[in-house]
Amino acid sequence: MNFEAGMALTDAGIRAAHRESLITSELSSRASRRPNHGAEAKVLRRLARALATSDAAMLDTLASEAARLCRAGSAGISVLESPPGRPASFRWAALAGHCAPLLNTYRPFDDSVCGVTLAMGKPELFRTPQRYFSSIEAVSPPVVEALLVPIPVGEGPWGAIWVMSHDENARFDAEDLRLLTSLADFTGAAMQVARMQALAEKRATEAEEAQQALRLAEERTYKFIAILSHELRSPIAPVVSSLDVLGRLETTSSAATRALDIAQRQMGRLQRLIDDLLDASRIRHGKVEVKMGTCQLADIVWDAVHAVQPAIEARKHQLTVHSPSEPVILHADAARLTQVLVNLLTNSAKYSPDGSHIELAAVVEHASESDGMTPTGSVRFTVTDNGYGIPADKLPYVFDMFTQLDSRPPSVDSGLGIGLALVRYLVECHGGTVTIASGDGRTGTSVTAMLPVLERLQVISPPARAGQCE
Template sequence: MTALTAAGIPGIGEIAWGSHVCNFYDSRDDLVETLVPYFKAGLEGNDACLWVTSAPLESDAARTALAAVVPDLAERERAGQIEILDHEAWYLRAGGHDARSTLAGWLRSEEHALRSGYQGLRLTGNTYWLERGDWDSFAEYESLVNEAFRSRRILGLCSYCSARCSARDALDVVANHQFAVARRAGTWQVLESAALELARQDLLRVQRAADALRDADRRKDEFLATLAHELRNPLAPVRSSLEILERAGERPDLAERARATMHRQLAQLERLVDDLLDVARIQSDRLVLRRERVECGSVIQHAVEGCRSQLEAAGVAWSLELPEEALFADADPVRLVQIVGNLLGNACKYTQPGGHVAVRGRRDGDAFVLAVRDDGCGIAPAMLGRVFEMFAQIEPAAGRAQAGLGIGLAIVRRLVDLHGGSVEAHSEGAGAGSEFVVRLPLAAEAGATHAAAAAPAAQRSPAQRRILIVDDNVDAAEALAALLQIHGHDTRVAHDGLAAIEAASEYRPDLVLLDIGLPKLDGHEAARWIRAQPWGREIALVALTGWGQAEDRRRSREVGFDHHLTKPVDLKTLLAAFAQLFDERGPAAG
């Protein structure tokens, strides 16, 4: 919705929503010639209209005058776009003549107008009925209205009979409105102060901010609905796969397919949760990079290979072109992979099966430039500037399901910003495909030859160990215990902090996998107690928790944990952590 609307009154032109204007008139004809074009413009602009009448232009006469220029007025009244009623009926409905009751009535009418799909509420009231003794309280009401309307989709025009206003009254009126108009001798005059333009600009800023808040609230509601959809999607095949495993019997092929499905869907859930955590970090400004010198081409190639199955499943062909020279950047390799993955995931959503995605890396001066181009559905010009906003959504390509949460590109922009780079979106419009271009600063002497990093040692399964698993999620603890038993370890489980220290004292494990958020005694206190025991100083303590911020890891180190892993953790990562810890401690006893 725009912040401006047509006033319908010559000499004013467009006017900002939230404006509160006063109108001085000498005669009934002046009222007709001011208010009829005012409401005609509103009806043509899809505004809801409320005309509260008084002498000398009462409701029947007002209706007749407006119908002369709006032939379908009766139909619009039946549809509820406009209401014309006498001031006594209005104040009866509002619940009184006092300022707050009257203002509450205006605001309720505006809310109803917006719910009904109109641009806003255009209203007028005539103060001819006002008695001399009520003037001071009414001036207070106008001041209250002037402030309240500023952030609302309301346009208010209040009419005052010149003959019933003293000079002091006129000053009060003008002071409590943005400006005044007067119909005199057949012409309109605009009465404004030197600060009027500043007031108009301020009003526009307030109105645009209010519109942005309404838009953000709408997108939040859409996001929550989409999130529920995205969370349910993986759960259905997981449930079905569990049913298959229970009934597979002598059909190992069915069991294997079910396990593969569960792995894929759980990976999707994990990516979704990681994205949501990144959103929380972005909005609280707690997203931190772990920089190291990385070779850009290798990271890009690794990222594209990681997306190969997603591209193939979408039926999208892809190509990769990288420079022959090694280009280095001081960057977080995990976050660079995430940038590429989000851009490729976006391309999959908006490219039809049979389409193509091209990934190209090149050097441009002291920057590494990554371009991801697709021949998909493209981006409309009106949306091009908003694609990096949080929760922004455009329609997916034909044949594609709902297009996700609308957070992937927002995460890309923030990650690129943190690296000191920039990202832009380009598209010639709907049906013309799109291109996303990321620029990242190269490290000093980026073209120099660097020794290849040593390949990580092959993961090996450590010797049998005694492992205590502590988690208040009984299913999670039992499942992990069973998995570790399959790999040759002896396990026990506990489900609260007090049970953990009792089990550790009796069992004397080589390693404790300890959740933090435990009942009775939290994981930090349990870890402190174990470390304080003579037999607990050499035990490997690993925090296995859903809390993964830098502050959470720091606290884990302080209380004596050797390692901090964030749920959900895959077996490969867990065994690698075991190998590292047990290499440091030597072979298992016995």
């Protein structure tokens, strides 16, 4: 507990009757026996072994060894506690000798030798304490002297270690004080370690519970997304079919034609959003299939450019493509690599002002052949634009699921923040890596995907039109 908040007694507030029992100054003038450091070291080793068993075992050992080292009739450990609805008090947590039957009984803070000792903030010696403290009247035989030392734990006292003499001829000396202080310091350090360990374990448990709750919430979210996506697809299909039928009908009304164009365009956008939601759910559950096979680089590039051409033309962008002139054979999932390029090019088209320049470069990088073998080479795809750019502090997060950038103009359709997450997933499924850079963070973005999928470079005349992936 917090000592300052729970203490009901201060040095200035100690009762006069309690002060009359203090004879601490006599310790310095009494004859003292010589220190026995060997015995002390053995006791500390026994305490360390007991601590490895449990805190309770260590406290029991501490009380017994304190009584033995100080030749006391009783010894104990008083722990400062503040039970709910009750004032601060001391629990006798470990006892040895005559006081043993009083184990786990309580003494009020403001009527106890421990309370006075902690209020004074230093070791204290009391004479015939039962005459001044009613809380220990039950101790038998009568107490002649009591020597107490605070046990420091962290920023305040945790309790006290004490010994009592029940014999007029057995008085405590400076060596008893030194031994008790040594035991108190050891106990304080041990209890601080135990306290920090308990706190660490508690926080670890809380963190694990929070992580589990987060995982469950995330699982429910993705399950809802999957269900929602499938449920939305069912009514959308007949709407798309109906719009296609209407589009084939002849009409002389320009207003009807414009309305139909708007409906088809927005329905296409809705379909893309649903597809994105389905992809997010599949990524979460690892169900995005990647089927590796033999295909040609030219096919992948052409298919991607063909797919984004309407978006490029709608925004009046200029798209430049650089690709090897000779056929390049890849071992990859052609459809998934096409999807990677489509997502990157679509982002560039979406997040660039009308009339911007976009560049797609596909570069073959051959691996070293120094080992006598012909290892697989790589293909580097780079999509560059001079669009709105990405702030430097946002770059580390752009490949995370559902990431949105507030820096984009409000008129820009930002989507759901799934496209780049899917790009990273698909690139990594091919054993590759993807990086992003954004100049000064205000204009221009460059995304590079490096994929170790090169199978071989064919030195043959390219076909007039690349075929489909095998």
